[in-house]
Amino acid sequence: MPFSGFDVLIPVLVVLVLLLVFAGIKTVPQGYNYTVERFGRYTRTLSPGLNIIVPFIDRLGARMNMMEQVLDVPTQEVITKDNATVSVDGVAFYQVLNAAQAAYQVAGLENAILNLTMTNIRSVMGSMDLDELLSNRDAINDRLLHIVDDAANIWGIKVTRVEIKDINPPKNLVDSMARQMMAERDRRAEILVAEGRKQAQILEAEGRREAAFRDAEARERAAEAEARATQMVSDAIAKGDLQALNYFVAQKYTEAMAQIGSAPNSKVVLMPMEASALIGSLGGIGQIAREVFGSDAPSSTRTSSSRPAAQPPFVNRDPTS
Template sequence: MQWIGYIGIGILVLLVLLVLVTNIQIVQQSRAYVVERLGAYSATWGVGLHFKIPFFERVVKKVSLKEQVADFDPQPVITKDNVTMQIDTVIYFQITDPKLYTYGVEHPMNAIENLTATTLRNIIGEMELDQSLTSRDVINAKMRSILDEATDPWGIKVNRVELKNILPPREIQNAMEKQMKAERERRESILQAEGQKQSQILVAEGEKQSTILRADAEKQAAILKAEAERQAAILKAEGEAQAILNVQKALADSIKMLNEANPNDQVVKIKALESFEKAADGQATKIIVPSEIQSLAGLAASFKGLLEDEKK
């Protein structure tokens, strides 16, 4: 019978260990546990290892401290000019006080949704349709301020509110689409006209530059041509001057040689006759013959007559 007692003790020890293990709680990062003792709030456990007193304490809520997102269904709202729209909102919130979140309000998410719908109706009801469609930032800021203040006693902080969709009635949507289409067509026409204007400006600028370049090229060509003609004239003049110098030098040399040879009068007259012959070959219509050459011509005629007499 003794072994039966050992078995009972072993079972009891196992039960105690099982109870102890099941009452050990490990709280993870970004989470918090709200604990009650004998039905009353006892503590809020943060990150780490905790032991719950068996049968006396219990974890009533495990709360996430991360930022959370609540996407609510579209809510019907009426604008100041009596237009009914469907607006759905998205709320980004965070639990800052787990105790208030647990005991502050029953069903916190339902409470936030109803509060969001009421706040949205109040804000949109003070605006006309056009203003509500173009004032999303203003509506978001107002809703965030109102909701954050209202949910503070619940241990909730509203970080951001966004209007996800704004859906006006179908006929208004059609009118808005037509207006947007007309605006797009108007902008397209303006852009096309501006493009054509810029294209014409570019073409005119190109023609202007082409004309300037062509005129500049013609100017440069004329300058080069004039320079070439000037150089040719200079070279021609230099050539003629050089030829004259050569002739003068040859004449001077011949005179020098004659002077050195001490020619008689007959040689001088013959040389003069040769010069007269060359002058006669020119294009002049009148020739002035010096008297010495005339005498020499008479002498040549007499000499020619004597030759003819000898032949006879």
């Protein structure tokens, strides 16, 4: 059975319809936006999912990645404010917010962001001293983020972070910084040692002052005691009791003899005074004791006080002689 022209036209029309349907249906994956151009002019943006366009009239333009992306900033030389040359590299994070602006406002989006970031790194870090550059990395990152984000805003993107990864000064400069750091630490150590010595001297001086104060107080109390003893002796003499005077003189005599005998610079002590005077003084002490304790005092004391003593020419303290 021969086919007519109508029988051939129907399958052709079906095939054309299917082609038109498939040409007009566009699927956009998640995380992407596609721009649509009609006769070369931007008309709209396709969001993720199933979308329909007019076949052979509309066509897909730019396919924009809407996810946050990382852009590596290569190493570059930066001259600081104090003429120090350092090598700097970094990383930038950005995200496309408007696919049409990112596609049609700038040619070569990544290259534009990269050059913008590198230029501002040189500008920001070149206005700082080396010490400030090495110690204020967070401040540098914040300044770079605000500058680059404001400049890239017209491209429909959002710069979320700009980070400086490494700052590498020259080796000779690193050695100089190490010597400077050591000198600074030595200076701090010397200051701490000096402060410790100062505190030790202050505490020692305060200790000497306290000791002198205590010694003076002790001498004052001893002087008061001596004055009271002298006053008591004077009162006893005034009442006619001469034994108190004998006791006082004998005590002083005994103390003087003890000091002479304990001198370390001599072994033989010459006695140019009568030894009986000391025994007589001891007799006075015994008489006072008898008056205090009554007539029951030992008879040996009475005997020793009344016995005449010999008068040796000297007292030999050297046990070897």
